[in-house]
Amino acid sequence: MNIIKIETIKTFFGEDIQILNEENFISIKNVKPILSADQESLVFIDVKAKNKPSLVSQTRAKVVVCDFVPEDKESYKDKCLIVTVNPKLLFARIINNASKSNFKSSIHPSAVIHPEAKISQDCFIGPYCIIGKCEIGPHTVLHGNCTLYDGVRVGSNVSIDSGAVIGATGFGFVREDDGTPVPFPQLGGVVIGDYVEVGANACIDRGALQDTVIGDHTKIDNLVHISHNDVIGKNNYIIAGCVVAGSVTIGDNCWIAASRILNKVHIGDNVTVGFGALVLNNIKSNKTYMGVPSMDVEAYSKLQYKLQKMIKS
Amino acid sequence: MNIIKIETIKTFFGEDIQILNEENFISIKNVKPILSADQESLVFIDVKAKNKPSLVSQTRAKVVVCDFVPEDKESYKDKCLIVTVNPKLLFARIINNASKSNFKSSIHPSAVIHPEAKISQDCFIGPYCIIGKCEIGPHTVLHGNCTLYDGVRVGSNVSIDSGAVIGATGFGFVREDDGTPVPFPQLGGVVIGDYVEVGANACIDRGALQDTVIGDHTKIDNLVHISHNDVIGKNNYIIAGCVVAGSVTIGDNCWIAASRILNKVHIGDNVTVGFGALVLNNIKSNKTYMGVPSMDVEAYSKLQYKLQKMIKS
Amino acid sequence: MNIIKIETIKTFFGEDIQILNEENFISIKNVKPILSADQESLVFIDVKAKNKPSLVSQTRAKVVVCDFVPEDKESYKDKCLIVTVNPKLLFARIINNASKSNFKSSIHPSAVIHPEAKISQDCFIGPYCIIGKCEIGPHTVLHGNCTLYDGVRVGSNVSIDSGAVIGATGFGFVREDDGTPVPFPQLGGVVIGDYVEVGANACIDRGALQDTVIGDHTKIDNLVHISHNDVIGKNNYIIAGCVVAGSVTIGDNCWIAASRILNKVHIGDNVTVGFGALVLNNIKSNKTYMGVPSMDVEAYSKLQYKLQKMIKS
Numbered sequence: 001m002n003i004i005k006i007e008t009i010k011t012f013f014g015e016d017i018q019i020l021n022e023e024n025f026i027s028i029k030n031v032k033p034i035l036s037a038d039q040e041s042l043v044f045i046d047v048k049a050k051n052k053p054s055l056v057s058q059t060r061a062k063v064v065v066c067d068f069v070p071e072d073k074e075s076y077k078d079k080c081l082i083v084t085v086n087p088k089l090l091f092a093r094i095i096n097n098a099s100k101s102n103f104k105s106s107i108h109p110s111a112v113i114h115p116e117a118k119i120s121q122d123c124f125i126g127p128y129c130i131i132g133k134c135e136i137g138p139h140t141v142l143h144g145n146c147t148l149y150d151g152v153r154v155g156s157n158v159s160i161d162s163g164a165v166i167g168a169t170g171f172g173f174v175r176e177d178d179g180t181p182v183p184f185p186q187l188g189g190v191v192i193g194d195y196v197e198v199g200a201n202a203c204i205d206r207g208a209l210q211d212t213v214i215g216d217h218t219k220i221d222n223l224v225h226i227s228h229n230d231v232i233g234k235n236n237y238i239i240a241g242c243v244v245a246g247s248v249t250i251g252d253n254c255w256i257a258a259s260r261i262l263n264k265v266h267i268g269d270n271v272t273v274g275f276g277a278l279v280l281n282n283i284k285s286n287k288t289y290m291g292v293p294s295m296d297v298e299a300y301s302k303l304q305y306k307l308q309k310m311i312k313s
Numbered sequence: 314m315n316i317i318k319i320e321t322i323k324t325f326f327g328e329d330i331q332i333l334n335e336e337n338f339i340s341i342k343n344v345k346p347i348l349s350a351d352q353e354s355l356v357f358i359d360v361k362a363k364n365k366p367s368l369v370s371q372t373r374a375k376v377v378v379c380d381f382v383p384e385d386k387e388s389y390k391d392k393c394l395i396v397t398v399n400p401k402l403l404f405a406r407i408i409n410n411a412s413k414s415n416f417k418s419s420i421h422p423s424a425v426i427h428p429e430a431k432i433s434q435d436c437f438i439g440p441y442c443i444i445g446k447c448e449i450g451p452h453t454v455l456h457g458n459c460t461l462y463d464g465v466r467v468g469s470n471v472s473i474d475s476g477a478v479i480g481a482t483g484f485g486f487v488r489e490d491d492g493t494p495v496p497f498p499q500l501g502g503v504v505i506g507d508y509v510e511v512g513a514n515a516c517i518d519r520g521a522l523q524d525t526v527i528g529d530h531t532k533i534d535n536l537v538h539i540s541h542n543d544v545i546g547k548n549n550y551i552i553a554g555c556v557v558a559g560s561v562t563i564g565d566n567c568w569i570a571a572s573r574i575l576n577k578v579h580i581g582d583n584v585t586v587g588f589g590a591l592v593l594n595n596i597k598s599n600k601t602y603m604g605v606p607s608m609d610v611e612a613y614s615k616l617q618y619k620l621q622k623m624i625k626s
Numbered sequence: 627m628n629i630i631k632i633e634t635i636k637t638f639f640g641e642d643i644q645i646l647n648e649e650n651f652i653s654i655k656n657v658k659p660i661l662s663a664d665q666e667s668l669v670f671i672d673v674k675a676k677n678k679p680s681l682v683s684q685t686r687a688k689v690v691v692c693d694f695v696p697e698d699k700e701s702y703k704d705k706c707l708i709v710t711v712n713p714k715l716l717f718a719r720i721i722n723n724a725s726k727s728n729f730k731s732s733i734h735p736s737a738v739i740h741p742e743a744k745i746s747q748d749c750f751i752g753p754y755c756i757i758g759k760c761e762i763g764p765h766t767v768l769h770g771n772c773t774l775y776d777g778v779r780v781g782s783n784v785s786i787d788s789g790a791v792i793g794a795t796g797f798g799f800v801r802e803d804d805g806t807p808v809p810f811p812q813l814g815g816v817v818i819g820d821y822v823e824v825g826a827n828a829c830i831d832r833g834a835l836q837d838t839v840i841g842d843h844t845k846i847d848n849l850v851h852i853s854h855n856d857v858i859g860k861n862n863y864i865i866a867g868c869v870v871a872g873s874v875t876i877g878d879n880c881w882i883a884a885s886r887i888l889n890k891v892h893i894g895d896n897v898t899v900g901f902g903a904l905v906l907n908n909i910k911s912n913k914t915y916m917g918v919p920s921m922d923v924e925a926y927s928k929l930q931y932k933l934q935k936m937i938k939s
Contacts, residue, residue: 001599001813029812033835049333088810089800095811110738112423112440112457127738128441128754128771130457130475143442143794144738144756145773147458147475154377162756162773162791163827165475165513166455171534174402179548179566180530183510184401185408186343187314197809200773200791200829201476201849203535203553209346210806217806221797221849222829223514223869225536227555235805239884240798240829241869243536243554243571245588253805257868258886260554260571260589275871276886276904276918278589278605291590292605292904292918293617299624303917306623310932311925386810420636424752425736425770441754443770443788458754460771460788460826478788478826481769484847484865487715492861492879493843496823500627500657514789516826516848516866522659536827538849538866555850556867556884558901571868573884573902591902591918605902605918606930612937619936 002098004028004042009082012097013090020069020081026062027301031095037061044091056081065091088159103139114150132167137194151206155216158192163201166190170205170212170228170246186228193217199224199240208246215252227263239275251285259294274300314590315411317355322395325410330397333382344408350374357404359450368380369394378404415589427463445480450507464502464519468529469543471505474512481527483518483541483559497521498607499541506530514539519557528565540576552588564598572607587613628724630654635708638723639716646695652688657721663687670717682707682731690771692716729765740776758793763820776830777815781842784818789827792816796831796838796854796872811836812854819843825850825866834872841878853889865901877911885920900926 006025009017019025029040037043037059044065045052057075058066065087070076084090105122110130113119118135125131126144134148137156142148146160149167160166161211172184188207192214198204199222206212207229215234220226224238227246231239237251239257244250251269261267261279268285279295288297295303319338322330332338342353350356350372355377358368365599369377370388378400383389390602397403418435424442426432431448438444439457447461455461462480463509473479485497501520511517512535519525520542523606528547533539537551540559545551549563552570557563561574564582574580581598590607601610608616632651636645639911645651655666663669663685670676670691682690683701691713692880696702710716731748737755739745744761751757760774763782768774772786775793786792798810814833816839824830825848833855841860846852850864853872857863862876865883870876874887877895887893887905894911903920914923921929 019435025443031811031835036836056846086800089802089808092800092808092810095813096809099811108738110423112421127756130440130460133446143773143775145458145754145771145789147456149456149475159795162775163476163514163771163789163796163829165458165459165535168513168535169370169472169510171512171532171550173532173550174405175548176402181532181548181550182402182405183409185344185406186414187408195806196793199797200794200831201514201536201789201827203476205513209344209351219797219807220800221851222791222794222831223536223827223849225534227553235801235807237797237799237807240853240871241554241867246569258871263590275888280588294868295624303620303624307929311921311929320826341660344828355706357898423736425734441771443753458771458789460769462769462788476771476789476827478771478848481787481848482785482823484825484845484863485710486845486863488861489715493821494845494861495718497718498657498725500721513681514849516789518826518848522657523662536849538847540866555868558866558884575901593901608937616933616937 001030003094004094004098008097009094013093015085016084017090018069018083020083022080023077024062024078026080028063031091032061034059034061042091042094044087046088048084048173049145065094103141105139120156126162134167143200149206152192153189154192155194155196157195158197160198161200161202161222162180164198164203165201166198166204167206168203170208171247172208172228188212188228190214193234196220202226233269314343314408317407317411321410322407326397326403326406329371330395330403331382333394333396334389335393337391339393344404345374347374347377350617355404355407357400359397360400378407386488396579416454418452421457433469438515439475446479449486456513462519465505466502467505468507470507470511471509471511473511474513474515474535477511477516478514479505479511479517480519481516483521485521485541485559501525501541503527506547509533627721629655630724634723635720639710639719642710643716644695644709646709647702647704648706650688650704650706652706654689657717660685660687660689665760666767668717670713672714673712684827688859691720707888729767731765734770734884746782752788760793778818779815780818781820781822783821784823786824787828790829791827791926792818792824792830793832794829796834798834798854798872814838814854816840822846828852850901857918859895 013268028042030042034043041061043061053070065082079313099218108127113131114133120138125143130147132150133255134153136154140158140178143162147165152167170186173181190212193216195217197219202224204226218236220238222241224242229247234252236254241258243260245263250267254271256273257275259277266282270290274290278292280293331575341355345354347356356374356376365384378395420438421440421575426444427446433451437454443460445463447465451466453471458474460478464479483499486494503525506529508530510532515537516541518541526544531549533551534553537555542560545563546565554571556573558576567584569586570588572590579595585601587603591605593606603613654668658667660669667687669687677776679696705804716933733751734753736753739757740759746764748766756773757774760778761778766784769788773791796812799807810921816838819842821843823845828850830852831854839857844862846864847866850868855873859878862880867884869886871889876893880897882899883901885903892908898914901915906919916926
């Protein structure tokens with residue numbers, strides 16, 4: 001991380017912020033949780049934190065990002081407060097800005113790359129990556145030990161963590177009369193948008209007769225499985241351990257947490273699927289679903305309440 | 314994929330099929346979903362599809378595999394229909410036949426192979442594979458970045474996807490009186506039959522005092538975990554994200570979907586374990602089990618019905 | 627495994643054991659399950675086995691570790707019995723002792739290691755490992771294809787199986803007003819204690835503003851996901867397929883089986899989380915929790931009993 005100066009903060013983010021006691025600002029050299037900070041830390045106070053004013057006086061950090069002006073001026077007379085509506089977001093943007101210039105493009109000589117692969121010049125490709133006949137957009141990072149099979153198209157500013165496998169054969173079979181499975185052709189590709197992140201040891205299979213698609217800014221966590229023919233929109237979080245079965249569609253801005261989604265299910269936009277849910281049916285936009293099998297959060301709460309009563313009866 | 318000609322189809326599959334309007338057959342160059350096909354696509358109509366006759370007239374493909382002769386001759390006068398009882402199976406067999414000759418055996422020079430490993434001459438071993446003192450049968454494919462520990466025996470025509478780890482130490486410990494875990498010896502091997510597929514980043518641990526066994530034609534999906542001492546029969550589908558705990562036995566022809574199976578559970582033949590089920594008890598042959606914890610499908614349906622009523626009451 | 631002699635057993639473990647018919651002891655060359663043993667096998671009889679005396683007479687092994695003296699002397703007149711309170715533990719210790727000397731330290735020349743990484747001299751680092759700016763303690767083993775990002779500190783006598791990824795970016799984002807996710811800084815490290823085991827393809831993410839911590843002797847199975855900021859104590863078993871979300875704390879001596887634990891949950895000491903449980907709330911020390919969502923085992927049993935009745939009604 002580079003040292004952060006007040007000018008940088010003002011230049012990039014000044015329009016939406018108010019700075020109190022600017023004279024107390026000191027250059028920031030690290031980030032830490034609020035109660036273990038030192039003088040040179042940048043810290044933020046979460047919008048939902050309890051007893052926010054007391055956190056301002058408790059932290060040793062000189063510079064605090066928060067969403068309020070404390071009533072008691074004395075409590076922050078030796079600090080610099082940066083006031084904004086979304087402190088966590090501003091904090092993230094400041095630190096990301098300070099870390100940005102650390103990106104260095106390079107292709108490790110050990111990477112095994114198909115001669116017809118098209119890789120943008122300013123990518124970072126780590127050691128022992130295996131890249132088939134693929135396309136990779138600018139400013140994309142493949143950490144070490146990743147595998148991209150033939151037919152994978154990756155956008156720009158994508159990050160793929162170690163051990164991820166993209167474009168492997170989808171899991172599709174037809175049984176002979178005697179039960180022997182015959183592989184069903186898996187000849188589609190994988191299309192990954194811009195600013196996507198793929199976690200460590202995650203798997204995204206190629207489509208059967210069409211492509212598997214991941215939209216821009218969708219973030220896929222470690223050990224997630226995305227199956228053949230899935231079409232996933234933009235700005236989604238697909239959190240650790242999710243299993244998304246084949247031919248599922250997911251809209252935009254969803255939050256899918258450690259869940260399992262049955263094949264051919266359609267999920268709308270702005271859907272929240274609660275931690276550990278089992279999704280067996282379609283979910284309309286703007287819904288929150290929970291449970292095993294999953295249901296609308298109101299039905300879920302009612303069911304849990306009645307089951308609790310049943311236990312106590 | 315090689316170009317597919319009518320002679321090839323007749324030679325290999327002619328006995329069980331009826332060809333209508335053979336004069337309309339044109340050489341096939343690609344496969345696509347039925348509604349996005351072009352003239353040179355091979356398409357099939359699923360047995361369970363709705364409104365099958367209208368799909369024949371809607372698709373742009375000239376050659377259609379289906380299980381019926383449309384009543385309206387006009388609707389397919391410019392097409393060639395290949396009629397068979399199981400169109401999906403015939404479609405798969407035709408395409409697999411056209412792709413077969415693409416297999417090229419080779420051992421990538423970067424593969425690290427134990428000097429006493431016995432590897433058949435016509436295998437494909439991808440980059441950065443690590444192969445211990447193992448045996449690998451003919452016509453088997455290891456995609457890149459796979460790891461086989463010592464003591465793994467793999468049959469013929471097996472496919473192992475990238476990142477799979479086979480033969481790692483099983484998870485077995487005994488606690489000392491003070492709680493410290495002592496590793497229990499894991500000295501068995503792994504035996505994998507013929508025509509098995511192992512998905513990307515799947516794990517199959519070696520046995521403790523005996524072998525872990527995977528039967529012929531069993532298909533293991535991505536991110537599946539198979540534990541020490543598991544003995545799994547033939548023709549099974551073990552679908553993405555399954556966790557099969559230790560000393561489990563599974564018969565033949567089962568379908569196990571994104572499920573978790575407790576250690577020492579015995580599952581018979583022809584068993585279906587529903588998506589996301591949690592199997593805590595033995596399952597007899599020919600049963601369908603669902604739910605968390607899993608139960609016979611009739612009990613499951615009854616329970617779900619009553620819980621739905623409970624929510625609405 | 628080296629040949630095991632009676633002197634070795636007496637020297638290391640003699641204080642807590644009683645040896646009957648020492649004259650029948652023969653050098654041990656292998657380990658096998660009790661009913662498939664040969665004369666030169668070491669076998670043990672589990673404390674919970676049914677009909678233990680008959681197992682003594684049935685096994686072909688000459689040397690049997692057990693926790694009882696059979697009443698019928700005739701039944702073991704040609705065997706040597708090693709009697710101890712915990713036969714499985716003694717068996718494990720004897721075999722581990724015989725296997726110990728097989729450890730050979732080495733760093734495979736293909737390992738890609740950061741120039742500032744500090745690696746103890748007597749480690750084993752397998753092929754194609756990628757090691758960032760890390761510290762690795764003595765007598766630690768990294769099997770092949772492992773990835774350690776910058777900022778990972780690993781203790782002594784640790785074993786990390788193939789495909790494990792340690793220190794990857796945690797999954798943390800803040801949404802812009804338009805829904806676009808902005809990565810939240812993930813600048814912490816990972817601290818792994820002594821005698822920890824990390825399974826194949828397991829993932830341990832680095833912390834956001836602090837470290838992710840794994841205590842001594844904690845055993846992590848294959849395909850487990852440990853998130854940013856998790857602090858896990860000593861002597862825990864985290865069994866295959868567990869997803870531990872962010873900022874979770876786990877005490878000591880727990881058994882967590884194929885479960886999912888929601889973020890920010892606190893779990894005490896000596897807790898058992900049943901196979902496949904979904905943990906959404908804190909669990910106090912010494913409790914057993916089961917179910918989806920998880921609850922105290924007594925509540926769980928009561929609920930299952932009532933649901934069974936409901937199905938039958």
